[in-house]
Amino acid sequence: MAAPGVPAPTALGGLPSDEHQAFRLMRFQLRDYLRSRRFLLMIALTLAIAAIVTLVVAHFRGGLVSSPAAFYGSLWGGGVGVLIVFAGIIYGGDAIAGEFQNKTGYFLMGLPLKRGTIYQGKFLAAYLASVTAVVLYLAILLLNGIYYFGMNAFPWQLAASLLLALLYLGALLGTTFLFSSLFKTSAYAILVVAVLFLFGFSIAQVLVEDLVKIEPWFLLSYASPVIGNIFSNPYPSHISSGFGVTTYTATIPEAILIMIVYFALTTLAGYALFTREQFT
Amino acid sequence: MNTPSLTSVGLGKSFGSFVAVQGLDLKVEGAKCVGFLGPNGAGKTTTLKMFADMIFPSRGEAFINGISVRKDRKHALSHAGVLIESPEIYPSLSPTEALEMVAEIRGVPRGEQPRRIRSVLDEVKMLDWAHQKVGRFSKGMKQRIQIAAALVHDPEVLILDEPSTGLDPRGMAEVRAIVREQRKHGRLIFMSSHILSEVTDVCDEVALIDRGKLLFYDTLANVTARFSTGNAQVDAVFVRPLDPAQVTGTIAHLPGVKAVELLDPKRVRLGVPPGALEQAQVLEALVALRLGLVSFKESTGALEDVYMQQIARGD
Numbered sequence: 001m002a003a004p005g006v007p008a009p010t011a012l013g014g015l016p017s018d019e020h021q022a023f024r025l026m027r028f029q030l031r032d033y034l035r036s037r038r039f040l041l042m043i044a045l046t047l048a049i050a051a052i053v054t055l056v057v058a059h060f061r062g063g064l065v066s067s068p069a070a071f072y073g074s075l076w077g078g079g080v081g082v083l084i085v086f087a088g089i090i091y092g093g094d095a096i097a098g099e100f101q102n103k104t105g106y107f108l109m110g111l112p113l114k115r116g117t118i119y120q121g122k123f124l125a126a127y128l129a130s131v132t133a134v135v136l137y138l139a140i141l142l143l144n145g146i147y148y149f150g151m152n153a154f155p156w157q158l159a160a161s162l163l164l165a166l167l168y169l170g171a172l173l174g175t176t177f178l179f180s181s182l183f184k185t186s187a188y189a190i191l192v193v194a195v196l197f198l199f200g201f202s203i204a205q206v207l208v209e210d211l212v213k214i215e216p217w218f219l220l221s222y223a224s225p226v227i228g229n230i231f232s233n234p235y236p237s238h239i240s241s242g243f244g245v246t247t248y249t250a251t252i253p254e255a256i257l258i259m260i261v262y263f264a265l266t267t268l269a270g271y272a273l274f275t276r277e278q279f280t
Numbered sequence: 281m282n283t284p285s286l287t288s289v290g291l292g293k294s295f296g297s298f299v300a301v302q303g304l305d306l307k308v309e310g311a312k313c314v315g316f317l318g319p320n321g322a323g324k325t326t327t328l329k330m331f332a333d334m335i336f337p338s339r340g341e342a343f344i345n346g347i348s349v350r351k352d353r354k355h356a357l358s359h360a361g362v363l364i365e366s367p368e369i370y371p372s373l374s375p376t377e378a379l380e381m382v383a384e385i386r387g388v389p390r391g392e393q394p395r396r397i398r399s400v401l402d403e404v405k406m407l408d409w410a411h412q413k414v415g416r417f418s419k420g421m422k423q424r425i426q427i428a429a430a431l432v433h434d435p436e437v438l439i440l441d442e443p444s445t446g447l448d449p450r451g452m453a454e455v456r457a458i459v460r461e462q463r464k465h466g467r468l469i470f471m472s473s474h475i476l477s478e479v480t481d482v483c484d485e486v487a488l489i490d491r492g493k494l495l496f497y498d499t500l501a502n503v504t505a506r507f508s509t510g511n512a513q514v515d516a517v518f519v520r521p522l523d524p525a526q527v528t529g530t531i532a533h534l535p536g537v538k539a540v541e542l543l544d545p546k547r548v549r550l551g552v553p554p555g556a557l558e559q560a561q562v563l564e565a566l567v568a569l570r571l572g573l574v575s576f577k578e579s580t581g582a583l584e585d586v587y588m589q590q591i592a593r594g595d
Contacts (some may be wrong), residue, residue, distance in 0.1 A: 031373065
């Protein structure tokens with residue numbers, strides 16, 4: 001009991017719901033991201049990609065500015081995919097591993113949060129931080145578009161493509177979080193995720209298509225070109241052959257399904273791994 | 281209102297074939313400070329981590345205020361402030377922001393937060409740095425912010441893992457003063473340490489663990505009495521040097537004094553009965569001698585003797 005005359009403490013207030021806690025954790029984690037060097041790095045990469053795109057278009061023009069759909073199909077579709085990969089590496093690569101290495105996880109684990117709530121809060125923060133880069137890139141492309149096409153610069157496919165890009169971002173971050181949950185050292189986690197997304201998926205796709213000669217429906221990199229392909233009219237054929245090589249293109253429903261399945265499976269697996277992690 | 285409590289039932293943890301903690305049955309209850317002592321590798325931090333659900337028990341269960349930590353970590357930890365393994369706060373946040381995050385997650389009402397945050401920052405003497413980035417702080421400053429974070433919701437239970445380890449002497453003294461202050465707020469403080477003087481200085485009770493096994497849990501006075509000659513030991517410090525004749529002739533014959541040893545010209549160690557009443561009588565008698573008594577407190581040396589004796593028994 002408390003010493004005489006001293007009221008015994010009672011924890012202040014009631015505990016918020018899991019969703020509220022995840023949202024509040026996300027808010028502060030996002031604030032940390034937005035003040036970090038990695039955010040500056042991501043902004044610098046976004047501006048660099050946008051600058052290259054702007055210069056290329058200004059210099060070559062030609063087919064790139066033949067129509068708004070061709071413009072966005074090439075420049076948005078090509079650029080945002082790369083940008084999302086970088087965002088995944090930068091924000092997701094060590095999102096979980098860093099909690100062990102930097103010992104910030106030991107701080108969070110002392111709080112009355114379910115482990116899953118920590119995972120959700122961090123995922124949402126990484127997602128929103130990545131979205132800032134996507135939005136910045138889109139804004140620069142829109143300014144370019146307005147310059148070349150005036151107010152006709154907004155084909156309907158752009159909204160659909162943006163949604164697909166956001167879905168791809170979710171799937172990619174889900175995968176990076178899964179790999180991040182496997183490591184307790186930031187450098188390993190970032191390295192593995194970077195190699196996987198910059199080279200691994202592409203090499204696997206080439207091998208599967210050209211050597212095994214099957215449709216690589218199980219690779220996330222197979223789904224991502226839909227972000228640019230959606231601007232094509234007609235949409236590229238699912239299977240095309242030429243010079244003895246068969247090329248596969250994911251249909252829109254197929255690409256959406258691949259991304260959703262990747263998001264769901266990797267998020268569940270990462271979540272399950274994190275809830276079993278021990279802070280030894 | 282609950283009486284704050286920490287309970288472990290058959291708590292055990294193995295890492296492969298290495299048994300870190302075995303069959304720990306412990307019930308710590310009420311507003312007090314309990315020192316959790318043991319040599320390096322004894323299982324102290326492992327035990328505290330199981331109480332905070334940072335690692336999972338291989339056997340048994342840990343409870344905070346009767347709530348199983350493993351089954352309901354969210355509600356169990358809502359009663360506790362935890363500081364284990366010198367954790368880090370997101371470096372770009374200021375102490376105020378970090379404490380806001382903790383307060384929001386813990387559900388401290390919005391209107392209450394500024395007052396509460398200011399109060400705990402004041403308590404750990406970090407008000408002047410309330411808006412600086414935590415990433416620029418020294419280890420001692422970070423430790424104080426972590427203690428503030430553990431206190432921001434006015435918890436009933438405080439779990440502290442060697443809170444002063446790694447700090448300079450001033451930092452150690454400041455952290456001890458903060459912990460000592462917490463005893464006045466009616467909290468149950470469970471603090472691991474391998475610094476015996478710290479435990480003697482701050483704690484009311486002591487639990488000793490070695491090689492994963494609990495060797496004893498009792499009040500400091502009972503522990504020293506039980507494992508020594510049946511007497512508790514207190515160190516008395518005087519403002520003036522004592523004449524050795526005063527020590528052997530006068531002090532040694534005071535009622536209740538069972539043994540006396542001159543440690544240095546101004547300091548004696550007394551063997552006294554373990555009861556508080558008897559010790560109060562000895563204190564009054566010493567004061568009455570007008571020798572310039574300035575301090576009378578439980579001897580670190582006594583606990584050290586018990587500690588060494590118990591640890592050596594296990595070797």
